[in-house]
Structures are given as structure tokens and as C-alpha cells.
Amino acid sequence: MNDMLKTTPDFSIEQAKLLLAEHYCLDGTLSPLDSERDQNFKVLAGDGGTYILKIVNAAEPLVESEFQTALLTHIGAHAPQLPVPHIRKAASGASLAEATSAHGVHHLLRLVGWVPGVPLAQTSRSDTALESLGHLLGRFDASLKGFMHPGALRDLDWNLCNAGRSAERLHHIADVDDRALLERFLARFETKVVPMLPKLRSAVIHNDANDWNVLVDNADHDRIAGVIDFGDALYAPVIAEIAIAAAYAGLDHADPIGAAAVVARGFHAEYPLLEEEVDLLFDLIAMRLVTSVTISASRRAHTDGNPYLAISEKPAWVLLRKLDAMNAHFATAILRHACGFEAAPGARTIARWIAENRKTLHPLLDRPAATYPADLVPYGDPTHPMTVKSAGERPHEAQAIWEDHCREHGADLGIGPWGEARTVYSGEMFVSKMIDNTRRNRHLGLDLFMAAGTRVYTPMAATVVSVEIEKEPLGYGCLIALRHEPAGCPAFVTLWGHLAHEALDRLKPGDRLEAGALVGKMGAPNENGGWAPHLHLQISTDTSLSATEILGVGEERYLDVWAELFPDARMFAGIAPEFYEQKGRSHQEIVKRRKELLLPNLSISYDKPIKFARGEGVWLIDDRGRAYLDCFNNVCHIGHSHPAVVEAMAKQAATLNTNTRYLHDNIVAYAERLTATMPGELTVTGFVNSGSEANNLALRLMRAHTGRENAIVLDWAYHGTTQELIDISPYKFQRKGGQGQKVHVYVAPVPDSYHAPADWPVEEHGKRFAESVAKLIAAMQAKGGAPAFFIAESIPSIAGQVFLPDGYLEQVYRMVREAGGVCIADEVQVGFGRVGSHWWAFETQGVVPDIVTMGKPIGDGHPLAAVVTTREIADSFNNGMEYFNTFGGNPVSCAVGLAVLDVIEGEDLRHNALEVGNYLMAGFRAMQERYEAIGDVRGMGLFLGIELVTDRKTKAPATEFARAVSNGARQRGVLMGTEGPHDNVLKMRPPMIFSRRDADHLLAILEETFEAVTAKG
């Protein structure tokens, strides 16, 4: 202490003035400034400049003074624009001068420029100011890259590398709890930080950017005006610079980690930090404070309590207690995020992986969650009675309100979204530990509300981490944590809260759960923490957090950090994005505008129309995010929005689209591939844009070849929308608005075995039905005419999914050809491998048509259609008139057609159609044994029908029953149609990618629906 007194300079103002004149040839007015060890004077010089004259403590080793001088000189040379004190050299030309005190002690002198401004400590320390401080420190440290000096290597307790020495000063801390707190930080420092120290980037840093050493602009407190006092500068880890600035920025700050985050963000922008540096920041901030309070305590023990020493002691303790109370992981997540890093390592990869692999995940509920009609649980509305009852711990009343709501709105699933602001979290446990006077109110899980007992399954394989019971009111009740380690994705944890206690006996840590395995059941209020029954599902990308550490509700300010640490589980749970955001016009408005703007005879399916927003594989997703299993729409043959089709289309559209008058590879390649699926005689292709156009072209080919008109068609057939096709479509011309049968049109009965006269032996059905065609030909001939053509769907679909009896087409084709006509197979609905066993349904009858028309499934939704015929017929058509079709055969359409064939072949979808089709048929037949209404079950591959009757003997149509089943299935999220003259045949044509799981879904819904419709009677 005595040494210190002797070496501390104590020059009078007058003496200092003399020194100024002697060494710097300056006069001026001097005023003393505070200093711990040295003596500083503010100089208003006669030359108009303002300076600080520093008289250095004689105890300071020369090398240190030289170091500081060298440092300022370096900055002066490399970053002269940085707002730091710049050295004014002495008259001798030296950067340091020398003076001797009255005690005969030699002191060094330094004159530096005055940096104007207000200490940051005296301002409100806005985020803008703190970020600007980070920027300045970043620029400052960047300018010191490569600078070194022996004086930078001195041993200082303030070097954060030496923060462990605080342990030796702990005995100066009297309070046991305070000491224990410091010990906790010291223990973390030893285990977490010390092993990393040698690996950190080190450089010369300021090392004391406390808020008295940082100046802000006098007029604009958000702008940092300068950094002063280089007395603690030394060679240390770069990250310590931010830790120190952040420690002081956090003093008396409502959100100390937020303050640290903005400092770090500013620094990072100028001097990019490394993740491993940011990961230590929280502990380094704490250790700066630990160093500070222990040094203060130690000095207090050695001096009479210099107030300067204790200047930041109290706020430092307050901050230490806050840091001690908060979860270091969360603080680090905030700091990492502020620097643009993932809040937890791997967080973004995990979110991406889940998004990319969501289609492979198993349903979390009995069925895919998106298939349940869902509604928002009103916890976002603080005044809603359900919210009020829930917050008031009256779960049964809350549940009753929710059940009423579901009944009224037809909802089966309640969704409590991630990120929602909620007032239900009213207890003490929801007070923020990060930000003063703030509550945690943003929900970080995804709530799924269903009845108590509802089973929940893991969407992907998992290992049980923990199973526990949280007893606190409005806690989690039974809480399960699972760890998932999918290949190609960092491990993550899912948290399942509010479950029934049964899981405690069933699962234990370490248990392996396969994808789709039962996790638990939604608990009743007495088991689930006192809530209306629901599952709180949450993902944590930080696998080191225990189940109870995972933050279920977070501070609004850090929502973007929580979004990475605890990402929304909606995709994991299978909730569609459309649930959260509805786009476009309302149903009512669209219906109204359709009426005003479109042809009025466009029909709309269902009394309550559906507005689909998206298609994906076997699913159609409506504008509220409900997914419907599409078992009806055979256009999207290989699934909705098939990526291969989309890609082929986009790629070709982005390259070239033109017409057939120019050469292009696609049309030829596609014709080659398409005809390769056909019998050898069918070699010539014509490309068009719709099934109707295909049939129209077929009729032109036929006419050119035969020169005749007479048509033989099957009853209840439909072949297209032009007048010429309406005329050969009994389904149209015989019904409302139709003009009846034209003279050239002959209608043969539908060869429907199920409705064949009882006395016809089954093996003769083909022959017997064919006889009716013979009669028509005879009738034509009797009038002196002859058939031009016979056209039929190879499986009459509109007539009610009717499968032709064996030998039928063979006999009819022979008769028609013998009479000089041609045979046209309409494969618009049934082609492209749908029957599984063959590419084309006509093949199942062992015939080769003269002309085949195809459409619907050919382009998986893209408007494309084709006609394939023989060389002979094609040549007849080539009569000198050009055939030109603007869009037919364009490169984009052909690219799409090729992609569809690639997928059917590449994924062996015909085989799939056969297998899944047979599985469904077996399921339907089993149902037929339980439900009298099922008169007949028919199918080939994925072309399926169930005929419903009121009486199996009379086979009277059960039209109402069929309608009820179709509507009931729609209500339950499955789309199918009714068909046939009496609309009593359930028609199903699911996409070729239909899986066994999809088939089970369809069977389950059908079963449920049949049961409900049968029960209604």
C-alpha cells in the first residue's frame, strides 16, 4: 500500500501546466479527472485542442506504458478514423515524456486527444447504442489484428483467462449463498471454459469496455462516440472483449442477455465470431462479474473502501443472481442467434429435415392428423370462457365449452398453435427469468385437443429419454421425452405433455419405440396437470435439455430464438399449413362469382362445396388444412403434384414450348414409349389435349377409313363433350337436356353380369351380351346399312364400374369387323396400368382395338390426350388435308407424358395397383359379409366398385344408401363417387401410388361410414 502511495503521481495543476509547456509547448486550462492509479488532467489548450495529460503511476512497468503507446500509435496508423484518443507527440518527437515528482519519483507522461461524449453509463443504453458499441469494438479489434507487443503479455487478474483466480478471493465474500453462487460459476468455468481457452483466437484487445470507458455522442445517445482508457489492454481471447462489454451493458439492464446479444451482433458484423466463441460468452460474462465482485471484496478488505473500487459491485451482484437463475442454454441460444448462428447446433438442419421428410412420418393420431376436421382452441383469446375456465383451473368446465364448440362446428381436433400469445399462464412459474417485469406467454408447443384416452403415436423411431409426473397445478402431468436420431439429421428431442399416468408403468428410459408405436394417451384433468385433455407436443433441437428444462412457454421478445430451439411441431404432427393461413376468396364469394361469370351448368360436388388448396400424393388438402384421401380422381394418376411431373413440366416450359411444325425430340420419344405399351399393330399416334378431342379424332380416323357413320355404343356410356360425342353418349342424350337418340346411333345393353338374367349361365354372359350387338348389326343391315364402328370403354365406368364378361369384346369386335366396321377402345378412364395386370384394360379381354383413345391419367393432371391406331387407318386419314393441332404434342406436354410413364414403370406402379387393389377387394368382400346393402363388389387393380342394393335378391338399387355413404366418407375425409344409372355404385379410382396404409385408411373409414349409415336405417 505504501509503495502504491509513493508511486501514484500527485502533481498539482500548476506543476502539470509546467510539464505541458515544457514537453508539449502548450499552454491551457487544466482540470483534474478521476483515476484509479494514474493522474489525468483534461487540457483545454491554447491551440484550440482538447487533450488529456496522463501522468503514469511510477509502479507501471515501462513496457506497459510503451505497449499502450504502441497500441495507440498502431491504431493511429491503421485506423485513424476510429474514435479513440490519438497520441500527440512531445516536442522531442517521443510518444512518452518523463517527469520527476517532488518525491523524486520518475513518471512517464502522455498527451492524447480528447474524445468528446457522455459516458454510456450515464445514458439509457438503448439497443441501438449497444449494437453500435459492438460495431466499434469489432472495428477496434479488427484494426489490432496482427498487432503485438511484449507489454500485452502481462499478467492481470482482469484477464478473463485468469478468472479462475477468483476462487482464491472467495473467502472475502461473507455471505454463504453469495459464495455458493460464485462457486457455481467457477465450477462451470473450470469444466466448460478452461479446456477451451487454449483453442480460442487471441489477440490484443481493449479488455475493459465498461460503460464508463465508452462514450456516446452528446446529442445522440444512440451513437457511440468513442472508447477510452487502454489501461487494461492485453493479449487475450477475442471473445473476452464482448464478454466484458456485455457484462457492463447488462448491469441494471432489464434484459441483460438481450443487451449482450446486441453487443455481440454488432461486433460479429465487423469481426465475425466463431460458434465456439459465442458458446462461451455467457460464462465469460458471468466470470467478468465474478472477477469484479471478488476483486472488489478483496480490495475492500485491504483498503478503507475506495468508492471507485465498489462502483459497480451492487449491480454486478444483481446481475450475477439473474444469470444464475436463468438457463445458460437459453442465454447461449439468444447469443448464438444474434450472431446468425443456429440457436442450437443443428437446429436449422433438423427443421429442414422434418420438412423434407414429413411425408414419411407415421400418423401421430390414429389417422393422419390433417384428416380430422380441426378448429383453433381459443386460448389466444383471453376473454373466451374456455380460456378463463382453464386459467381458473376448472378443466371440466373448459372441456365442456370446447365439446359444445366442436359439436356446433363439426370439429374433431382442437389445435393450440405454436407461438400463440396466451394469458392462461398466470402462475409464478411463468415469470421470465431473462427479462425483468416480463411474463412468458408465447406457447412453444403444439397442442392437440381430443378426448381423454386418445392414443398418440411417435411419427418416427425414438428412444425414451424420460417419463415423469409433474404434479404442479397447470403443469404437464405425465410428461414423456423421446430422442430421435434419424439418419442424415442431428438428433432431437420431442416432449409429450399432459398424458395419462399409465405410460409411467409401460415405458422407461432407454426403451426403443418404432415409428408408429404408442407413446401414451391424452390424460384426463386429474392426471394431466388440470387441463382440458390435450397433448402438448414440443420439439427441442437442444438434446441436452431435460424434459422439465424444455421451455413450454417463452418470452415474446425471443420468439425467433425459440423458433429454432423449440421449432413448431406442426409438420412433425402432420398439421397442414393451410390450417393456419387461409388464402383467396371465401367459398360463398367463389360460388357467387361462378354463378355470375361462368357457364351455369358447371356443377359443384357436395352440398357444402370443398375448396382445395393443395394436392400432395394421395391427399387433397382443403383451404382449412383438412386432408382428404382422394379415392376418386383418376386424373392425378401417379398422385397429386408428383414432383417428377412438376419438374419435367417446369424444365421443359422453361426451355421451349412450340408446336409440331418444328422438329423436337420429345414428341418422337413419347410416341415411341407410348406405342411400346401397346400391341404391335398399334403404331401410329396422334396427340391432342382432352379425352373428347381424342374421341373426336378417333371418329375422323374411323370415317376416313370406313366412309360410314353408324355407331354401336353401350348404354349409359359417355365419350366426351362435343356434340358429335354427346350423340354417341346415351348417358347424355337420354337424360336431361339431351336430344334423344340419333338414327345412326345403335345402343347395346351394358354387359353387366351382376344384372344379367338369372337363367344365363355365368360362362355364357359374354356370348349372350354379344348377341345383342349382333342384333343391332342385323337391324342396320336390314335397313341397308352397316356398322361404321363400335366404341366402348374397356370397363364401362359411368355405367357403374361394370367389368365386361369374358369373351364379350372378342365376339363383338369380330362381328363388327366382319360387318366392315372398326373397333374403338375408350381408355380415357381405365388406361395406363390402372387394372394392374395390363397396361390397357382392353388387354384383359384379349382383344386389339383398331383405335385406342386415352386422356385423363396420361398427364397426371396436365391437359394431354392421345389416339393410337394402326398404320392402315392412319394412311386412310392422310387424304391431303393437313392435320394440325396447336397444342397437341407440344414439347411440354410430351415431357409430362414421358415423366408419367417413367414413374409408372420406374416405381412398378402396375404391380402396386394389382396388390393394393386385391387387398382392397378382399376388404370390401369382408365388409360384404357384414353389410347386407353390399350387393356386389367389383374391381381390377385400382378400378373399383361396390354396388349397393336394398335387397340382394331383387338387386334393387340403394341409391340413398350410396349417397349417404359417399357423403359420410367425405365428412370423414375420404373422397369417392357414386355411379351407374341409379347412382348406387360406389366408385373408387385412387392414385396408382395408393399404399396399404392408405387402403387401411379407406377401409376403416368405409367401415365406420357403413356402420353409421346402416345404424341410421
Ligand SMILES: Cc1ncc(COP(=O)(O)O)c(C=O)c1O
Ligand atoms: C370414358 C370417357 N371418355 C371420354 C371422356 C372425355 O374426356 P375429356 O373430359 O377429357 O374431354 C371422358 C370424361 O369424363 C370419359 O369418362
